[in-house]
Amino acid sequence: MLELWELAGRDDVRFSTFSWRTRMALCHKGLNFNAHPVAVSDKQAIAFSGQTKVPIVKASDRVICDSWEIAVFLEREFPDRPSLFGGAAGEQLAYFFNLWTDREIVPGLVPYLMFDVLDCVDEPDQRHLRGQIEGIFNKPLEELYSEREKALQLLGKKLAPVRKMLVRAPFLGGVAPAYADYILFGTLQWARVVSEVQVFAPDDALSDWFSRLLDLYGGVGRSERARGERNREAAE
Numbered sequence: 001m002l003e004l005w006e007l008a009g010r011d012d013v014r015f016s017t018f019s020w021r022t023r024m025a026l027c028h029k030g031l032n033f034n035a036h037p038v039a040v041s042d043k044q045a046i047a048f049s050g051q052t053k054v055p056i057v058k059a060s061d062r063v064i065c066d067s068w069e070i071a072v073f074l075e076r077e078f079p080d081r082p083s084l085f086g087g088a089a090g091e092q093l094a095y096f097f098n099l100w101t102d103r104e105i106v107p108g109l110v111p112y113l114m115f116d117v118l119d120c121v122d123e124p125d126q127r128h129l130r131g132q133i134e135g136i137f138n139k140p141l142e143e144l145y146s147e148r149e150k151a152l153q154l155l156g157k158k159l160a161p162v163r164k165m166l167v168r169a170p171f172l173g174g175v176a177p178a179y180a181d182y183i184l185f186g187t188l189q190w191a192r193v194v195s196e197v198q199v200f201a202p203d204d205a206l207s208d209w210f211s212r213l214l215d216l217y218g219g220v221g222r223s224e225r226a227r228g229e230r231n232r233e234a235a236e
């Protein structure tokens, strides 16, 4: 049995953008796993891994950190299961997409929804996340928040090539999903889980694609309730 460590917030909300990539990769391979929730500031819980971030996967005595390294490990370790990359060239291109998403998409979205994230976690995690994001961007969260509309518009433009790809096929992987789909899905799933902000309009091709991703593997993505659903439930 494989083990996965991922972030959890208040009420066990699973909001880790990188861990969603790994969750989907594990489901793609049809592998069973035990998921361990970790609070973002609880570094003791993951000290065994020798570093401070999730996702972490443990397979027997092996500990693998970093979502990309985990995807590569799963592909090598379980070659008879459905492929995440579709061969060596596919793996290279997926790596490029991983780098592009981490550098262009994650920083264009994550800091701007940070106030929404702070509502989903307890006080020590709020302090940790505020300090971390303000350190990286060298700005107070309040200033990042004031730039949010502009950032979301820019993000919409950056996603234009993805939209264009989805005219050709239902998934970035083609007729079936591949790891590239999970890379982008993880980021947008993070936004869905922490915030009510609409990253794309309902008539956007990305919306249909995202819905398809939420439905995969028995609806594992959809079973994590959206912030909007949780808010409506709390108001009833």
Ligand SMILES: N[C@@H](CCC(=O)N[C@@H](CS)C(=O)NCC(=O)O)C(=O)O
Pocket: 007, 015, 016, 017, 018, 019, 040, 052, 053, 054, 055, 065, 066, 067, 068, 132
């Ligand atoms: N490059 C890493 C990034 C991992 C990462 O930043 N994980 C976040 C959660 S989404 C984390 O553990 N943050 C806690 C912290 O930075 O203290 C990957 O792809 O797995």
